[in-house]
Amino acid sequence: MQKRRPVCILMSVICCLLFLTSAAMAADSASSPRLLKVVALTRAGVSAPQQSEAMLDSWTERTWPKWPASRGELTRRGAALVSELWSELRNRYLALGVLPANASPAAVYVRADNRQPARATASALLDSILPQGNNGYAINSLSPDPLFHPVQNGMCVFHFAATAKDVLNNMEDGLPGLNAEYAQQLSLLDSIVGSADTELCTRYALPPGCRLSSIPSSVAIARQGTSAFIQGGLGIASSLTDVFLREFSQWPSEPAAWGQADTATMRQILSLHSTVFNAVQRTPSVAGAQGSTLLNELLAALQGKMTDSRANRSPIVIFVGSDVNIANVAALLDIHWQASGYPGDIIPPAAALAFELWQEGESKVVRIKFFAHALETLHSSTPFEDEESLAAFTVRVGKNESSPLPLDNFYARARAAIRKDCIFMGLALPQLVPAASEGALEKPLPASADDAENDEDDPQGQPPRK
Numbered sequence: 001m002q003k004r005r006p007v008c009i010l011m012s013v014i015c016c017l018l019f020l021t022s023a024a025m026a027a028d029s030a031s032s033p034r035l036l037k038v039v040a041l042t043r044a045g046v047s048a049p050q051q052s053e054a055m056l057d058s059w060t061e062r063t064w065p066k067w068p069a070s071r072g073e074l075t076r077r078g079a080a081l082v083s084e085l086w087s088e089l090r091n092r093y094l095a096l097g098v099l100p101a102n103a104s105p106a107a108v109y110v111r112a113d114n115r116q117p118a119r120a121t122a123s124a125l126l127d128s129i130l131p132q133g134n135n136g137y138a139i140n141s142l143s144p145d146p147l148f149h150p151v152q153n154g155m156c157v158f159h160f161a162a163t164a165k166d167v168l169n170n171m172e173d174g175l176p177g178l179n180a181e182y183a184q185q186l187s188l189l190d191s192i193v194g195s196a197d198t199e200l201c202t203r204y205a206l207p208p209g210c211r212l213s214s215i216p217s218s219v220a221i222a223r224q225g226t227s228a229f230i231q232g233g234l235g236i237a238s239s240l241t242d243v244f245l246r247e248f249s250q251w252p253s254e255p256a257a258w259g260q261a262d263t264a265t266m267r268q269i270l271s272l273h274s275t276v277f278n279a280v281q282r283t284p285s286v287a288g289a290q291g292s293t294l295l296n297e298l299l300a301a302l303q304g305k306m307t308d309s310r311a312n313r314s315p316i317v318i319f320v321g322s323d324v325n326i327a328n329v330a331a332l333l334d335i336h337w338q339a340s341g342y343p344g345d346i347i348p349p350a351a352a353l354a355f356e357l358w359q360e361g362e363s364k365v366v367r368i369k370f371f372a373h374a375l376e377t378l379h380s381s382t383p384f385e386d387e388e389s390l391a392a393f394t395v396r397v398g399k400n401e402s403s404p405l406p407l408d409n410f411y412a413r414a415r416a417a418i419r420k421d422c423i424f425m426g427l428a429l430p431q432l433v434p435a436a437s438e439g440a441l442e443k444p445l446p447a448s449a450d451d452a453e454n455d456e457d458d459p460q461g462q463p464p465r466k
Helices: 002-031 053-059 076-095 116-129 160-169 174-181 183-193 198-203 233-250 263-281 284-303 323-333 407-417
Strands: 034-043 108-112 137-139 217-221 228-232 316-321 335-338 352-360 363-371 394-397 431-433
Touching: 034 284, 034 323, 053 198, 053 233, 076 116, 076 233, 108 116, 116 137, 116 316, 160 217, 160 228, 160 284, 174 183, 174 217, 174 233, 174 263, 183 233, 183 263, 217 233, 228 233, 228 263, 233 263, 263 284, 263 323, 284 316, 284 323, 284 352, 284 407, 316 323, 323 335, 323 352, 323 407, 363 394, 363 407
Parallel strands: 034 316, 108 137, 108 316
Antiparallel strands: 034 352, 137 431, 217 228, 335 394, 352 363
């Protein structure tokens, strides 16, 4: 019996060592940062221009290229770029453990605007992030959807004088300052576009053959107070640049803008678009009216308190809207981003603003990320062969703060930014529809007779109000 004691002691020591090692590994695992939930807001992918043919033709005497899809609708190329982006994000979230490799369809919940580009984008991203099968996406039957378009829906309106004043105050030196700052880009667009349509020149009391840079600009509010925008030269220049970015992304075999806008040229003119667009959409009163309902829903998704319990059970929740939605929410939270080769706060097609909830030791924090294709990827013939197709964006919150934010700080910031009078409280339970329920892509339809009369989605190029 005495001879067995050393063996027993040795076994006891081994057991203790195994226990201590196991405890140390468990403690180490508990202290390692862990991703708990992701709530993302994404822009729809590359789609045909949303302006009517009449509006596009008024900006230039050149002949516009024919798109393979109807006005404002997602193209196959746009869907492919969406799929590529979300395939990379799938890899990210698989590696971080928030998305299991054998994830069930309930692991990802998608709430989309009910317009075609958002719905088709939702289908494309679902097929990529859940290639083994999905439950489809959720939409609201109301049109326009009050979650993504609360002002157009009529729940909160822009006051004419007050909103116009706010937009002007959001520019350091007003419209003259923007004209001076972007004189070089306006001149470049003049050379690309050529003369404007004679009728447009006449509407602005200019002689035939007028150029974009000579058209005066002003802040305008739509008749029913449903949109705020910059009309005239700067507004048209911003919209033109967005159209050229769509062309640049759609046709990688040649430069955009009638063969005149290569990557270097796009870099030059994109800064004008980003500045003019954000001058309006990041104005506090505009962002508050348009973005409060959506920010309130994003906050509920992060807390697991959405009305739709299906979303609360999903570790990844994605809202599919537009660049306006992203700009509004970012403005309310004072979020900014920058990547090499892009102007600050640019929102390329399919870009996503993501709020990641992390457990870090005893605390929970929110890390804010911005994901988008690099400009070269948008114009690449083989984007799927690039190892890294996403641009490396750095994100900051406010002037001095950076992500991550303590969870309580993030909630307090969001609640303080939300305009309670502009929250739509009657959001009905959205309906889940199968992916691809929006129909086949690229089935162009003839322009309807009232297309030229309704450019509410992009009013910037319209003539001045009388």
